[in-house]
Amino acid sequence: MKRYDLIVIGAGPAGLSAAIEAAKCGMKPVVFDENAKPGGQLFKQIHKFFGSKEHRAKIRGFKIGDDLLKEAEEYGVEVVLNATVIGLYPEKEVTVKIGDEVKHFKGDAILAATGASENMVTFKGWTKPGVIGAGAAQTMMNLHHVMPGQRVLMLGTGNVGLVVSYQLLQAGCEVAALVDAAPRVGGYGVHASKVSRCGVPFYLSHTIMEAEGDEYVTGVTIAEVDDKFQFIPGTEKHFDVDTICVAVGLSPMSQLLAQAGCKMLDTPGGYIPECDEFGQTSIDGIFAAGDVSSIEEASSAMIEGRIAGVSIAAAAGYLTEEERKEQCGALESALGSLRKGMFAPENRGKILKETEEGIEISTNLLAKGYVAEDEITRYPGFVKKAGVHPVMECTQNIPCNPCQDACPKGCITIGENITSLPVVDVEKDCIGCGMCVASCSGQAIFLIDEEYEEGYASVTMPYEFLPLPEKGDTGTALDRSGKEVCLAEVVSVKSAKAFDHTNLLTIKVPKDMADKARFFQR
């Protein structure tokens, strides 16, 4: 039987990263993936990632996927696509469907990096055509270039629900509403805000009563729920939609590990293999990394994969214990920094009242998806000064810091702690280059110039929609909630390679709208 020193199952971020690290150490790993393309979910991620440089922050997911593939090729990692692993057996044997036959391979080590699948909730009509997973929407629009629907309602305000809602808007769909049974937005506030200011209403403490339609979805009724998640009569709201997207979390796809007999743990985050610090399961030589071992962001999955790759190489004698410690140490500290902040694993389910800086958290953001005008002023990124300057509407402690490197003038500081809120130094001179605006994965930075013209201010915002407005276009400015606040004129549209498809759209609005206008609608 053909034997590899490492067989990786799944060519997503974790699997590829592990194979790359193992190959760097001299191993000859093979990666099997059932899909026609490698990269797992990375190629559906068209938003910029969070983190710092070492986590490849501000780079879009699909580009990270491209880079990972290049790196895999460079180190000679064998990636076999359309290769469905159909069984994993205790003697570290896999059976793989490749082409029209089944092949058997053994590995001295096996790494399962099989990812996650979407959770579902039931509601009346949930089986009707038109009710889809949020992942299905991403797959259709970002991989296959087909619109999942014309008018969509999103259930779930975790990061997936928020990010996919924004992507639906980018694909040209209308998003009728974002709905969540929980009383608070689950995902990053910045993700919520960028959807909210486009005019998408948030309905927290609401859920779907019924998906309507005979043959397929033609509408949906939602209603408010009480603290026991029971519908409150009289609170029903109807929307004409053709698509309902469900984004209610992910579960590890750990079936292969369970089949092999690995000791499994049933946790609130799903059915996961019991792993040691190196990602080894209860079966010697069978490892797990990425979402299959715990649901996190792709950035974490990549580091976890690298740690597993290094550990496997060490176990196989390709690295000394000292080398392993050194390499794993660096990776673990990188992983540690991603697991900090308000959304850190240990904060899951907790209701935080204030930021690490001791600033009260925006209740409006959690309840409605945007920071209220009277709340935003208390954050250190919100400053007022003469001339053009950044206004940073970043109000939660998330592990992300590209903005501080983006500013050539040093106006922005996050500091040592990657989750700290950005601080704008009003003493430093902003030149209005907009690098910070484009660098912000949360699209939370605006350039404001309250003295743009007599009686008028300019607001520069990140803009990632088509068609791109042109200088001279007139339209309406929307506030953080997506409400129309005033007329606006486009005075500048900047696109640059360095901005990576985040265009800088500058509009002119009456001076008193400088702190209100956050989006432009033609």
Place this chain on the structure above:
Amino acid sequence: MISVDDKLKEIGKYIPQPDDDMLVCRCEEVTKGEIRQAVHAGMFTIEEIRRFLRCGMGLCQGQTCGKLVKGIVARELKVSPAELEPAVSRAPMRPMEMEILGRDGGDK
């Protein structure tokens, strides 16, 4: 040790709920009410439930409904879902044509 008598007494009689007709297993078209009634008939494990009702035994092998079924059974039994063992995982991980499976290339 699980005394079926004691457990049935503890969970009480089956009381119909308005959403009992909700489909839970999309493949085998098993409803919430059928699952709840099976629990009250003494089926306390995911294995017993699926052997009795076929939920999770269809084309997708429970990949969609597994967690949902578990939640319903746990609620009915008044235990946390983590106390219920999930259904066993079995090859093949994806539905696979016999002709392909039969063409076992071994290690070649």
Place this chain on the structure above:
Amino acid sequence: MGRIAEHPILGKAPEKDTVTFIFDGKEMEGKEGEPIAAALKAAGVMVHRYTKKKHEPRGIFCAIGRCTDCVMIVDGQPNVRTCITPLKEGMKVQTQYGVTAKEEGKGAGL
């Protein structure tokens, strides 16, 4: 539903050959190699099958080959996951009723 000709981040959709396939006897167009389900979605087809017990309509649900809700009869073969089966010129795609096509069930390629 329609196709996304140009995307603000992904740019223009990659050029692919247009192929013709038959859906329930009607000629339709799609892109070579895209999933059958994507071609149907672009053409506005929502219902892929009707279930066996309750005869309820089903369509795309997970789009990655897991849930098996989008199965149809493809070239006479029932239970084909259309979301992961590439479209080819001349394919015959039929709505699935239970496990057969509507024309009285001959079934599994028999």
Place this chain on the structure above:
Amino acid sequence: MKKAADVIIIGGGINGCAAAYYLAKRGVKDVIVLEAAKSIGHGGSSRNGGGVRQSGRDPRELPYAMYAVKHMWPTLSEELGVDVEYCQAGNLRLGKTEAHLEKLNRLAQNARNAGVDVRMIDAKEVKEINPYLSDEIIGASWCPTDGHANPMLTTLAYYKRAVELGVSFVKDAPVKAIQKVKGKARKVITADGTVFEGETMILAAGYESREIARTVGIDIPMTRYFEEALVTEMQPPMFDQMLGTADADFYGHQAKHGSFVFGSECGLEEAADMPLTDTRTSSLTMSAGCRAIMGYIPALKDAKIVRSWGGWLDMCIDEVPVISPVEEVPGLILACAFTGHGFGTAPSVGLMLSQMVVGEETVVDISALRYNRFKADR
């Protein structure tokens, strides 16, 4: 939790559940059933091909196999209030070689001697009965009164009905020992030390019965054997017969919901040495099974396998079960070593076990299955 009863049944498989049901039905409701697993019917009862057949059986089994088919299976769904998917559409035992036909003929002769309608048919008639079968088949034995049912549903239906009639079941209660009190089997001790007491006990715990029986000095000469099966996706209705082969390399049927269930082997099963709780399938059997199935039903080549499973058989040295009271241990009744074909006979076995408990004559004579039949034969 109730710990004392008139009858303690060790093993919540189909025979234990059926015995409990027939006891309760006749009024003996003070019964406790102890099941080692968390699920009822977790052993061979849920892991078999669902055959309800008389053909191909040892003459010693035929009387009660026939009794079940004639008097019990046809009304079982109605009696238990659960559709157990019994389908009496015949059993075809297929042969591809002259040697196969010879073997089938011998088995058919046995059955005919006992009064079962089993006859040999030629390839043409095989095709008339089942047009999907391979051209390589040159003949078969045909028993029109055989059939199949759903083993999981049947087991759970007996369980459900027994619960309704007042039988006490305890799951996750693996029995470690039986203890005699004043010369009579009286106590049953589980792994955690809990003691159950009963006047009579039925030991119906599959292969595990051997270890338990040893605790009262009884050894049932049986071995264990691992077997696997494949399940296809739902298919349009194709045929109703139960299929088997002379070679026993393949058996199966199409279940009511459309899936086919086929037993399958890769040839290495004799060497299986995992613990009994390990029922994981091997990496080789699925492919071998598919080849065997396609060899008999080529039309299924495009059908997809959705699941494989495995289970342990309790193989008796002389290939028929032990169903009898044990004279040396008064109060103990054995019902084990079913050798892989205990499902179809469970109704009549359950009934006869209930009769043994109350000291009634069994509906048919099964003295050939007594425990005391084992003697040195050379």
